Amino acid sequence: MTAELIDGKAFAADLRERVGAHAAAFAEKAGRKAGLAVVLVGEDPASDVYVRSKGKATIAANMESFEHRLPADTSEADLIAVVERLNADPAVDGILVQLPLPGDLDEQAVIAAIDPGKDVDGFHVESAGRLMVGREGFVPCTPLGCIMLLKDRHGDLSGMNAVVIGRSNIVGKPMAQLLLDANATVTIAHSRTKDLPDVVRRADIVVAAVGRAEMVKADWLKPGATVIDVGINRLAPADGESKGRLVGDVDFEAAKDVAGAITPVPGGVGPMTIAVLLRNTLVAAYAHAGIEAPEAL
Numbered sequence: 001m002t003a004e005l006i007d008g009k010a011f012a013a014d015l016r017e018r019v020g021a022h023a024a025a026f027a028e029k030a031g032r033k034a035g036l037a038v039v040l041v042g043e044d045p046a047s048d049v050y051v052r053s054k055g056k057a058t059i060a061a062n063m064e065s066f067e068h069r070l071p072a073d074t075s076e077a078d079l080i081a082v083v084e085r086l087n088a089d090p091a092v093d094g095i096l097v098q099l100p101l102p103g104d105l106d107e108q109a110v111i112a113a114i115d116p117g118k119d120v121d122g123f124h125v126e127s128a129g130r131l132m133v134g135r136e137g138f139v140p141c142t143p144l145g146c147i148m149l150l151k152d153r154h155g156d157l158s159g160m161n162a163v164v165i166g167r168s169n170i171v172g173k174p175m176a177q178l179l180l181d182a183n184a185t186v187t188i189a190h191s192r193t194k195d196l197p198d199v200v201r202r203a204d205i206v207v208a209a210v211g212r213a214e215m216v217k218a219d220w221l222k223p224g225a226t227v228i229d230v231g232i233n234r235l236a237p238a239d240g241e242s243k244g245r246l247v248g249d250v251d252f253e254a255a256k257d258v259a260g261a262i263t264p265v266p267g268g269v270g271p272m273t274i275a276v277l278l279r280n281t282l283v284a285a286y287a288h289a290g291i292e293a294p295e296a297l
Protein backbone atom coordinates (compact mmCIF):
# COMPACT_ATOMS: atom_id res chain seq x y z
CA MET A 1 0.00 0.00 0.00
CA THR A 2 1.46 3.34 -1.00
CA ALA A 3 -1.65 5.52 -0.82
CA GLU A 4 -2.49 7.46 2.26
CA LEU A 5 -5.80 6.36 3.72
CA ILE A 6 -8.31 9.18 4.00
CA ASP A 7 -10.00 8.42 7.30
CA GLY A 8 -13.54 9.66 6.75
CA LYS A 9 -14.70 7.94 9.90
CA ALA A 10 -12.26 9.89 12.08
CA PHE A 11 -12.92 13.15 10.22
CA ALA A 12 -16.67 12.61 10.66
CA ALA A 13 -16.29 11.86 14.37
CA ASP A 14 -14.42 15.13 14.72
CA LEU A 15 -17.09 17.04 12.80
CA ARG A 16 -19.88 15.45 14.88
CA GLU A 17 -18.03 16.45 18.02
CA ARG A 18 -17.75 20.06 16.86
CA VAL A 19 -21.38 20.15 15.77
CA GLY A 20 -22.40 18.64 19.10
CA ALA A 21 -20.60 21.38 21.03
CA HIS A 22 -22.22 24.08 18.90
CA ALA A 23 -25.61 22.34 19.26
CA ALA A 24 -25.28 22.52 23.05
CA ALA A 25 -24.50 26.24 22.78
CA PHE A 26 -27.48 26.64 20.45
CA ALA A 27 -29.82 24.97 22.97
CA GLU A 28 -28.61 27.38 25.66
CA LYS A 29 -29.20 30.44 23.52
CA ALA A 30 -32.42 29.38 21.81
CA GLY A 31 -34.03 27.68 24.80
CA ARG A 32 -34.64 24.54 22.74
CA LYS A 33 -32.63 21.88 20.96
CA ALA A 34 -32.19 21.74 17.21
CA GLY A 35 -34.45 19.04 15.76
CA LEU A 36 -34.16 16.64 12.84
CA ALA A 37 -37.16 14.67 11.55
CA VAL A 38 -36.64 11.56 9.45
CA VAL A 39 -39.49 10.03 7.50
CA LEU A 40 -39.14 6.39 6.50
CA VAL A 41 -41.76 4.82 4.27
CA GLY A 42 -41.84 1.01 4.13
CA GLU A 43 -39.56 -1.52 5.73
CA ASP A 44 -36.35 -1.77 3.77
CA PRO A 45 -33.81 -3.31 6.22
CA ALA A 46 -30.86 -1.26 4.90
CA SER A 47 -32.86 1.98 5.28
CA ASP A 48 -33.85 0.91 8.77
CA VAL A 49 -30.20 0.50 9.81
CA TYR A 50 -29.32 3.88 8.36
CA VAL A 51 -32.25 5.67 10.02
CA ARG A 52 -31.41 4.15 13.39
CA SER A 53 -27.73 5.10 13.30
CA LYS A 54 -28.68 8.60 12.22
CA GLY A 55 -31.13 8.89 15.12
CA LYS A 56 -28.41 7.88 17.56
CA ALA A 57 -25.92 10.33 16.04
CA THR A 58 -28.51 13.12 16.26
CA ILE A 59 -29.08 12.56 19.97
CA ALA A 60 -25.33 12.19 20.63
CA ALA A 61 -24.85 15.60 18.98
CA ASN A 62 -27.25 17.25 21.47
CA MET A 63 -30.14 17.52 19.04
CA GLU A 64 -33.64 16.11 19.02
CA SER A 65 -34.51 13.24 16.72
CA PHE A 66 -38.04 12.63 15.43
CA GLU A 67 -38.78 9.44 13.52
CA HIS A 68 -41.86 8.91 11.40
CA ARG A 69 -42.33 5.39 10.13
CA LEU A 70 -45.10 4.98 7.62
CA PRO A 71 -46.40 1.80 5.95
CA ALA A 72 -45.17 0.93 2.45
CA ASP A 73 -48.64 1.50 1.01
CA THR A 74 -48.84 5.14 2.21
CA SER A 75 -50.37 7.38 -0.46
CA GLU A 76 -48.53 10.35 -1.88
CA ALA A 77 -51.16 12.69 -0.38
CA ASP A 78 -50.73 11.19 3.09
CA LEU A 79 -46.95 11.38 2.85
CA ILE A 80 -47.09 15.01 1.74
CA ALA A 81 -49.47 15.74 4.63
CA VAL A 82 -46.84 14.39 7.05
CA VAL A 83 -44.18 16.59 5.42
CA GLU A 84 -46.46 19.62 5.72
CA ARG A 85 -47.03 18.97 9.42
CA LEU A 86 -43.26 18.84 9.89
CA ASN A 87 -42.88 22.07 7.89
CA ALA A 88 -45.24 23.75 10.37
CA ASP A 89 -43.66 22.22 13.50
CA PRO A 90 -41.35 24.73 15.23
CA ALA A 91 -39.45 21.91 16.97
CA VAL A 92 -38.33 20.56 13.59
CA ASP A 93 -35.42 22.33 11.88
CA GLY A 94 -34.53 19.69 9.31
CA ILE A 95 -36.61 17.15 7.38
CA LEU A 96 -35.19 14.09 5.68
CA VAL A 97 -37.44 11.81 3.67
CA GLN A 98 -35.47 8.61 3.26
CA LEU A 99 -34.97 7.65 -0.39
CA PRO A 100 -35.68 5.61 -2.38
CA LEU A 101 -39.43 5.71 -1.74
CA PRO A 102 -41.28 2.41 -2.24
CA GLY A 103 -43.81 1.68 -4.95
CA ASP A 104 -44.68 4.46 -7.34
CA LEU A 105 -44.51 7.35 -4.90
CA ASP A 106 -43.23 10.39 -6.80
CA GLU A 107 -39.98 11.38 -5.08
CA GLN A 108 -39.76 14.79 -6.75
CA ALA A 109 -43.32 15.66 -5.68
CA VAL A 110 -42.58 14.69 -2.07
CA ILE A 111 -39.27 16.57 -1.95
CA ALA A 112 -40.98 19.62 -3.46
CA ALA A 113 -43.33 19.66 -0.46
CA ILE A 114 -40.42 20.15 1.99
CA ASP A 115 -39.91 23.72 3.18
CA PRO A 116 -36.59 24.71 1.51
CA GLY A 117 -35.52 26.19 4.87
CA LYS A 118 -35.76 22.66 6.35
CA ASP A 119 -34.27 20.86 3.35
CA VAL A 120 -31.15 19.60 5.15
CA ASP A 121 -30.62 16.92 2.46
CA GLY A 122 -30.32 19.69 -0.15
CA PHE A 123 -32.55 17.76 -2.56
CA HIS A 124 -35.20 20.45 -3.17
CA VAL A 125 -35.02 22.19 -6.58
CA GLU A 126 -34.64 25.47 -4.68
CA SER A 127 -31.51 24.12 -2.97
CA ALA A 128 -30.16 22.70 -6.24
CA GLY A 129 -30.76 26.04 -7.95
CA ARG A 130 -29.06 27.98 -5.19
CA LEU A 131 -26.00 25.73 -5.42
CA MET A 132 -25.92 26.15 -9.18
CA VAL A 133 -25.99 29.96 -9.08
CA GLY A 134 -23.75 30.38 -6.05
CA ARG A 135 -26.33 31.50 -3.49
CA GLU A 136 -26.40 30.31 0.09
CA GLY A 137 -28.48 27.18 0.60
CA PHE A 138 -28.38 23.57 1.70
CA VAL A 139 -25.84 21.40 -0.13
CA PRO A 140 -26.39 17.63 -0.37
CA CYS A 141 -24.56 15.90 2.48
CA THR A 142 -22.51 13.34 0.58
CA PRO A 143 -20.84 15.72 -1.89
CA LEU A 144 -20.34 18.35 0.83
CA GLY A 145 -18.61 15.69 2.93
CA CYS A 146 -16.42 14.75 -0.05
CA ILE A 147 -15.33 18.33 -0.70
CA MET A 148 -14.47 18.72 3.00
CA LEU A 149 -12.18 15.68 2.76
CA LEU A 150 -10.58 17.02 -0.43
CA LYS A 151 -9.98 20.51 0.97
CA ASP A 152 -8.58 19.00 4.15
CA ARG A 153 -6.05 17.05 2.12
CA HIS A 154 -5.18 19.55 -0.62
CA GLY A 155 -6.12 22.96 0.72
CA ASP A 156 -6.48 24.71 -2.60
CA LEU A 157 -8.00 22.68 -5.45
CA SER A 158 -7.42 25.43 -8.04
CA GLY A 159 -6.50 24.11 -11.45
CA MET A 160 -6.62 20.46 -10.45
CA ASN A 161 -8.22 18.06 -12.90
CA ALA A 162 -11.24 16.47 -11.25
CA VAL A 163 -13.25 13.66 -12.80
CA VAL A 164 -16.62 12.81 -11.29
CA ILE A 165 -17.96 9.46 -12.41
CA GLY A 166 -21.74 9.52 -12.13
CA ARG A 167 -24.31 12.24 -12.77
CA SER A 168 -27.01 11.75 -10.16
CA ASN A 169 -28.82 14.73 -8.67
CA ILE A 170 -27.79 13.54 -5.20
CA VAL A 171 -24.06 13.09 -5.73
CA GLY A 172 -22.55 13.54 -9.20
CA LYS A 173 -24.06 16.87 -10.25
CA PRO A 174 -23.70 18.72 -6.93
CA MET A 175 -20.20 17.23 -6.53
CA ALA A 176 -19.16 18.64 -9.89
CA GLN A 177 -20.56 22.05 -8.93
CA LEU A 178 -18.66 22.09 -5.62
CA LEU A 179 -15.42 21.17 -7.41
CA LEU A 180 -16.06 23.90 -9.95
CA ASP A 181 -16.69 26.41 -7.13
CA ALA A 182 -13.27 25.35 -5.75
CA ASN A 183 -11.72 26.23 -9.14
CA ALA A 184 -10.98 22.68 -10.22
CA THR A 185 -11.28 21.76 -13.90
CA VAL A 186 -14.20 19.38 -13.85
CA THR A 187 -15.25 16.51 -16.07
CA ILE A 188 -18.45 14.56 -15.44
CA ALA A 189 -18.19 11.05 -16.81
CA HIS A 190 -21.09 8.60 -17.01
CA SER A 191 -22.34 5.40 -18.61
CA ARG A 192 -22.11 6.85 -22.14
CA THR A 193 -18.61 8.33 -21.72
CA LYS A 194 -16.19 7.05 -24.35
CA ASP A 195 -12.79 5.76 -23.26
CA LEU A 196 -13.59 6.15 -19.57
CA PRO A 197 -10.22 4.75 -18.42
CA ASP A 198 -8.42 7.43 -20.45
CA VAL A 199 -10.65 10.17 -19.05
CA VAL A 200 -10.00 8.98 -15.50
CA ARG A 201 -6.24 8.74 -16.17
CA ARG A 202 -6.08 12.53 -16.55
CA ALA A 203 -7.57 13.15 -13.12
CA ASP A 204 -5.73 14.47 -10.09
CA ILE A 205 -9.01 13.91 -8.22
CA VAL A 206 -11.38 11.04 -8.95
CA VAL A 207 -14.82 10.92 -7.36
CA ALA A 208 -16.52 7.60 -8.06
CA ALA A 209 -20.30 7.67 -7.61
CA VAL A 210 -21.78 5.14 -10.00
CA GLY A 211 -23.03 2.40 -7.69
CA ARG A 212 -21.18 -0.45 -9.41
CA ALA A 213 -18.97 -2.59 -7.23
CA GLU A 214 -15.22 -2.19 -7.89
CA MET A 215 -15.78 -0.77 -11.36
CA VAL A 216 -12.88 1.71 -11.30
CA LYS A 217 -9.63 -0.19 -11.86
CA ALA A 218 -6.15 0.61 -10.60
CA ASP A 219 -4.71 1.01 -14.11
CA TRP A 220 -7.25 3.79 -14.82
CA LEU A 221 -5.64 5.98 -12.17
CA LYS A 222 -2.91 8.55 -12.59
CA PRO A 223 -0.21 7.61 -10.06
CA GLY A 224 -0.62 9.78 -6.98
CA ALA A 225 -4.27 10.73 -7.69
CA THR A 226 -6.67 11.36 -4.82
CA VAL A 227 -9.57 8.92 -4.98
CA ILE A 228 -12.90 9.54 -3.26
CA ASP A 229 -15.08 6.44 -3.35
CA VAL A 230 -18.76 7.23 -2.80
CA GLY A 231 -20.02 3.75 -3.67
CA ILE A 232 -21.46 1.44 -1.04
CA ASN A 233 -22.14 -1.93 -2.66
CA ARG A 234 -22.85 -5.18 -0.90
CA LEU A 235 -21.27 -8.19 -2.62
CA ALA A 236 -22.95 -11.59 -2.65
CA PRO A 237 -21.86 -13.63 0.38
CA ALA A 238 -18.73 -15.70 -0.23
CA ASP A 239 -18.53 -19.25 1.15
CA GLY A 240 -18.90 -19.21 4.91
CA GLU A 241 -20.17 -15.61 5.02
CA SER A 242 -23.69 -14.78 6.13
CA LYS A 243 -23.53 -11.28 4.62
CA GLY A 244 -21.48 -10.18 1.64
CA ARG A 245 -18.68 -7.64 2.07
CA LEU A 246 -19.26 -3.93 1.56
CA VAL A 247 -17.16 -2.54 -1.28
CA GLY A 248 -16.95 0.77 -3.06
CA ASP A 249 -17.04 1.68 -6.74
CA VAL A 250 -13.23 1.46 -6.83
CA ASP A 251 -11.14 -1.71 -6.80
CA PHE A 252 -9.57 -0.64 -3.52
CA GLU A 253 -7.05 -3.48 -3.06
CA ALA A 254 -5.31 -2.68 -6.34
CA ALA A 255 -5.97 1.08 -6.39
CA LYS A 256 -4.26 1.66 -3.05
CA ASP A 257 -0.90 0.89 -4.69
CA VAL A 258 -1.37 3.54 -7.39
CA ALA A 259 -3.37 6.34 -5.76
CA GLY A 260 -1.75 9.01 -3.61
CA ALA A 261 -4.69 8.98 -1.22
CA ILE A 262 -7.92 7.01 -1.13
CA THR A 263 -11.07 6.69 0.98
CA PRO A 264 -11.93 3.19 2.20
CA VAL A 265 -15.39 1.58 2.14
CA PRO A 266 -16.66 1.34 4.79
CA GLY A 267 -15.16 4.12 6.88
CA GLY A 268 -14.74 6.74 4.17
CA VAL A 269 -17.48 8.88 2.68
CA GLY A 270 -20.45 7.15 4.40
CA PRO A 271 -19.80 8.48 7.91
CA MET A 272 -19.24 11.97 6.46
CA THR A 273 -22.78 11.95 5.08
CA ILE A 274 -24.31 11.63 8.53
CA ALA A 275 -21.96 14.18 10.11
CA VAL A 276 -22.80 16.76 7.42
CA LEU A 277 -26.51 16.06 7.87
CA LEU A 278 -26.16 17.06 11.54
CA ARG A 279 -24.18 20.12 10.52
CA ASN A 280 -26.87 21.17 8.02
CA THR A 281 -29.56 20.65 10.65
CA LEU A 282 -27.78 22.92 13.10
CA VAL A 283 -27.32 25.59 10.41
CA ALA A 284 -31.09 25.38 9.78
CA ALA A 285 -31.78 25.70 13.50
CA TYR A 286 -29.71 28.88 13.81
CA ALA A 287 -31.56 30.38 10.86
CA HIS A 288 -34.97 29.47 12.33
CA ALA A 289 -34.02 30.97 15.69
CA GLY A 290 -32.72 34.15 14.06
CA ILE A 291 -29.31 33.66 15.68
CA GLU A 292 -26.18 34.03 13.61
CA ALA A 293 -24.51 30.65 13.08
CA PRO A 294 -20.88 30.30 14.19
CA GLU A 295 -18.38 30.73 11.35
CA ALA A 296 -16.80 27.35 12.10
CA LEU A 297 -19.95 25.49 11.03
Ligand SMILES: Nc1nc(=O)c2c([nH]1)NC[C@@H]1CN(c3ccc(C(=O)N[C@@H](CCC(=O)O)C(=O)O)cc3)C=[N+]21
Pocket residue numbers: 050096097098099100121141232246265266267268269270271272273274
Ligand atom coordinates in the same frame (compact mmCIF):
# COMPACT_ATOMS: atom_id res chain seq x y z
N1 LIG B 1 -33.03 11.37 1.93
C1 LIG B 1 -31.95 10.60 2.02
N2 LIG B 1 -30.78 11.13 2.43
C2 LIG B 1 -29.66 10.36 2.55
O1 LIG B 1 -28.58 10.86 2.93
C3 LIG B 1 -29.76 8.96 2.26
C4 LIG B 1 -30.99 8.47 1.85
N3 LIG B 1 -32.05 9.29 1.72
N4 LIG B 1 -31.14 7.16 1.55
C5 LIG B 1 -30.08 6.21 1.74
C6 LIG B 1 -28.73 6.86 1.56
C7 LIG B 1 -27.60 6.05 2.10
N5 LIG B 1 -26.96 6.88 3.09
C8 LIG B 1 -25.87 6.47 3.86
C9 LIG B 1 -25.31 7.26 4.83
C10 LIG B 1 -24.26 6.82 5.62
C11 LIG B 1 -23.75 5.56 5.43
C12 LIG B 1 -22.63 5.09 6.30
O2 LIG B 1 -22.31 5.71 7.29
N6 LIG B 1 -22.00 3.95 5.97
C13 LIG B 1 -20.94 3.40 6.76
C14 LIG B 1 -21.14 1.96 7.17
C15 LIG B 1 -22.24 1.23 6.49
C16 LIG B 1 -22.42 -0.20 6.96
O3 LIG B 1 -21.56 -0.76 7.65
O4 LIG B 1 -23.47 -0.79 6.61
C17 LIG B 1 -19.63 3.50 5.99
O5 LIG B 1 -19.66 3.70 4.77
O6 LIG B 1 -18.58 3.40 6.63
C18 LIG B 1 -24.28 4.74 4.46
C19 LIG B 1 -25.32 5.21 3.69
C20 LIG B 1 -27.64 8.05 3.20
N7 LIG B 1 -28.68 8.09 2.35
